[in-house]
Amino acid sequence: MPDHVFDIQEFSWHGRRAVLVAPVECRCRVENDLYIFECKSLGIFSYDYHLRAARERMHEDFFMIWDNIAQSPEVGLTLDARELKQQLLNSVENVAYA
Numbered sequence: 001m002p003d004h005v006f007d008i009q010e011f012s013w014h015g016r017r018a019v020l021v022a023p024v025e026c027r028c029r030v031e032n033d034l035y036i037f038e039c040k041s042l043g044i045f046s047y048d049y050h051l052r053a054a055r056e057r058m059h060e061d062f063f064m065i066w067d068n069i070a071q072s073p074e075v076g077l078t079l080d081a082r083e084l085k086q087q088l089l090n091s092v093e094n095v096a097y098a
Helices: 051-070 079-091
Strands: 004-013 016-031 034-039 044-048 092-097
Touching (some): 016 051, 016 079, 051 092, 079 092
Antiparallel strands (some): 016 092
């Protein structure tokens, strides 16, 4: 199965909603019976054996990255994490409880 490329502008998980300034490109592919979702610009790489679960993990992973990198002080973050934090802060318009 070839990669399925799609744009996403919103993530939702456990009553939280994040809206991006502009859509970002993501990919879904199947490898070794795993559905893999990847949004490189946001540092997301999620997978599961079931399509729906993999898609849900992508949304969960966004918020894990948001909470643990974008909301962390730069002190103690690696260079890669600081760059990802800046990318997230530039990409996200709003994060709130839905």
